[in-house]
Amino acid sequence: xxxxxxxxxxxxxxxxAITLLKKSKLGEFTVYTPTPxxxxxxxIDAGPSAVRMFTLVGGLAGVTFGYWIAIWxxxxxxxxxxxxxxxTWIPYTIFGFEVMVLIGALATVAGLFxxxxxxxxxxxxxxxxxxxxxxxxxxxxxxxDRMQEAEQLLRxxxxxxxxxxx
Amino acid sequence: MAIxxxxxxxxxxxxxxxxPSANVRLPAVKDYEQVDDEIIGTLHPTAQWxxxxxxxxxxxxxxxxxxxYQIYSGLGVAGYNPPVMWGVxxxxxVFWVGIGHAGTLISAILYLFRAGFRTTIYRCAEAMTxxxxxxxxxxxxxxxxxxxxxxxxxxxxxxRYIWPQMKSPLxxxxxxxxxxxxxxxxxxxxxxxxxxxxxxxxxxxxxxKRLFAQLALxxxxxxxxxxxxxxxxxxxxxxxxxxxxxxxxxxxxxxAMSDVPGWHTTVFPPYFVAGAIxxxxxxxxxxxxxxxxWFNLKHxxxxxxxxxxAKLALFTSLVVGVAYMMEWFVAWYSGSPAEKQFFxxxxxxxxxxxxxxxxxxxxxxxxxLFSQYCRRNTTWLWxxxxxxxxxxxxxxxxxxxxxxxxxxxxxxxxxxxxTWVDYAILCGSFGWFAMWFLLFIKQFxxxxxxxxxxxxxPRLKHRHAMGVDSTGLPLxxxxxxxxxxx
Numbered sequence: 001x002x003x004x005x006x007x008x009x010x011x012x013x014x015x016x017a018i019t020l021l022k023k024s025k026l027g028e029f030t031v032y033t034p035t036p037x038x039x040x041x042x043x044i045d046a047g048p049s050a051v052r053m054f055t056l057v058g059g060l061a062g063v064t065f066g067y068w069i070a071i072w073x074x075x076x077x078x079x080x081x082x083x084x085x086x087x088t089w090i091p092y093t094i095f096g097f098e099v100m101v102l103i104g105a106l107a108t109v110a111g112l113f114x115x116x117x118x119x120x121x122x123x124x125x126x127x128x129x130x131x132x133x134x135x136x137x138x139x140x141x142x143x144x145d146r147m148q149e150a151e152q153l154l155r156x157x158x159x160x161x162x163x164x165x166x
Numbered sequence: 167m168a169i170x171x172x173x174x175x176x177x178x179x180x181x182x183x184x185x186p187s188a189n190v191r192l193p194a195v196k197d198y199e200q201v202d203d204e205i206i207g208t209l210h211p212t213a214q215w216x217x218x219x220x221x222x223x224x225x226x227x228x229x230x231x232x233x234x235y236q237i238y239s240g241l242g243v244a245g246y247n248p249p250v251m252w253g254v255x256x257x258x259x260v261f262w263v264g265i266g267h268a269g270t271l272i273s274a275i276l277y278l279f280r281a282g283f284r285t286t287i288y289r290c291a292e293a294m295t296x297x298x299x300x301x302x303x304x305x306x307x308x309x310x311x312x313x314x315x316x317x318x319x320x321x322x323x324x325x326r327y328i329w330p331q332m333k334s335p336l337x338x339x340x341x342x343x344x345x346x347x348x349x350x351x352x353x354x355x356x357x358x359x360x361x362x363x364x365x366x367x368x369x370x371x372x373x374x375k376r377l378f379a380q381l382a383l384x385x386x387x388x389x390x391x392x393x394x395x396x397x398x399x400x401x402x403x404x405x406x407x408x409x410x411x412x413x414x415x416x417x418x419x420x421x422a423m424s425d426v427p428g429w430h431t432t433v434f435p436p437y438f439v440a441g442a443i444x445x446x447x448x449x450x451x452x453x454x455x456x457x458x459x460w461f462n463l464k465h466x467x468x469x470x471x472x473x474x475x476a477k478l479a480l481f482t483s484l485v486v487g488v489a490y491m492m493e494w495f496v497a498w499y500s501g502s503p504a505e506k507q508f509f510x511x512x513x514x515x516x517x518x519x520x521x522x523x524x525x526x527x528x529x530x531x532x533x534x535l536f537s538q539y540c541r542r543n544t545t546w547l548w549x550x551x552x553x554x555x556x557x558x559x560x561x562x563x564x565x566x567x568x569x570x571x572x573x574x575x576x577x578x579x580x581x582x583x584x585t586w587v588d589y590a591i592l593c594g595s596f597g598w599f600a601m602w603f604l605l606f607i608k609q610f611x612x613x614x615x616x617x618x619x620x621x622x623x624p625r626l627k628h629r630h631a632m633g634v635d636s637t638g639l640p641l642x643x644x645x646x647x648x649x650x651x652x
Contacts, residue, residue: 011624031389034198035619036396044389049397069321073329081333091333097412098341105349105405112398116391120384129367131387134198158627
């Protein structure tokens with residue numbers, strides 16, 4: 001994988017680069033930012049996160065399992081307590097709720113890992129330690145014949161450092 | 167992540183001087199580099215930190231020795247005297263669970279409510295939650311005669327294939343506490359990942375760098391990671407929010423499901439939740455106020471943030487006060503002689519001093535927070551927080567001990583006197599909590615680096631058509647209180 005990385009000092013320059021990149025259709029790009037910024041989010045204009053589906057499925061699975069485990073245990077060893085039914089849904093709502101929260105939260109984390117593609121064992125090329133500090137970065141993977149064009153585009157947008165990496 | 171809203175105009179600021187709002191202003195924090203330098207700078211161990219850690223470990227060892235002695239000699243050494251079979255351990259269990267609640271309130275509920283002042287204090291509060299719940303979780307185990315069989319409460323059959331009784335509030339407790347601990351720890355760790363990545367990229371020691379690299383899970387600050395991270399964080403906050411309400415409600419069921427006088431009341435769940443948040447905010451003050459001084463972070467955790475948190479403490483103290491009065495009213499209105507007699511005993515009986523202490527600490531002293539001067543006086547806030555901690559421990563004492571020692575039949579009435587084992591284990595719990603907290607604040611940032619960066623004005627080349635400049639807060643460095651950042 002070969003690409004161009006541009007390092008930016010300013011937020012608005014980074015947004016300019018993103019806008020230009022989208023217009024030029026040079027290829028897939030990744031933006032590095034030390035903190036989430038609405039300006040970058042709006043410039044990229046990506047769709048909604050799919051994490052919500054993991055959360056929903058996890059929560060529904062959890063509430064189902066929570067009720068089921070309480071009812072199953074009660075039926076497995078049926079003891080009448082306080083003249084109540086063997087499986088009573090009102091107190092078992094506590095299990096339904098707690099397990100919903102537990103599985104839902106863990107599913108959300110699993111969804112984060114799946115959609116954001118981490119944990120990663122190694123850094124991919126293009127990453128620079130300065131991106132967690134205060135600088136912004138834009139990584140593009142253009143076709144080999146448009147490498148120079150990508151490099152020039154990043155410089156025009158205000159990149160203070162541009163380099164080709166592989 | 168931090169919430170930035172439209173900054174107040176000069177006219178608005180003039181009309182409402184020194185009033186904390188959702189707008190977070192850190193005028194003394196200029197740029198991202200300063201944030202990294204100052205917050206990471208707090209991670210270097212100092213002599214005072216080693217002394218603090220040593221004292222915490224000493225307390226822990228005292229508690230551990232007492233527990234070892236108790237395991238060897240039996241639970242009788244803990245001062246139980248029938249019918250008072252719940253004592254310091256259950257009181258301290260409820261106390262520590264309660265402490266945890268403010269952390270989740272600050273980190274999750276205030277996040278959903280867009281309360282900006284949470285940004286600077288939530289990391290400490292969240293860590294406090296995890297360590298407080300870890301501490302609380304020890305006490306039901308300590309309270310078991312055979313602590314090595316604690317796992318019988320987990321839905322896992324013993325060798326006779328008997329499962330736990332799912333209608334028992336103690337089993338509800340196990341589910342609630344384990345869920346709370348797991349979700350709180352997950353919330354803390356996921357929020358820490360971008361900050362650990364900052365540490366990884368700045369670390370020069372190869373061993374620590376490798377360790378941080380593992381813990382950062384390969385985080386790279388890409389737009390894709392942030393997009394999903396922010397959404398996942400929101401959902402975790404949304405899951406944690408009802409947990410604040412549910413966990414202490416479930417803890418209150420341990421009492422309210424019985425027919426013991428003073429316990430069998432429907433006011434217990436909201437009463438416990440409000441008390442938990444109140445006590446937790448007290449502990450946040452106990453921790454944050456010295457921390458901002460020792461770490462020289464007064465320009466991050468500003469007086470405005472403490473003022474807003476003090477208002478929250480005042481509000482919850484008022485809720486708790488109403489709950490105390492409701493208990494009295496219900497005892498009178500119920501017409502039950504046992505209830506009436508019990509509450510009279512609570513006020514004038516052998517535990518009158520504990521009741522007086524709790525009402526003073528939890529109802530009277532917090533009224534001082536109506537004064538803005540008191541809310542913005544860190545010395546008073548810290549002293550008050552100690553009173554809050556004491557008052558809330560004694561609130562649980564008054565719930566547990568007088569009820570059990572003064573039930574329906576006069577021949578059952580008894581006294582209760584904690585032994586040195588109880589006190590030693592109580593000390594040990596503070597040592598255990600302090601040890602984890604002290605270790606945490608020297609390994610990980612006690613203020614969220616990436617969230618602070620969100621409210622610091624980003625570097626800009628020029629005024630941008632997309633309006634990025636307007637999100638910055640171009641206020642001059644102007645402390646609200648003279649000498650605030652000294």
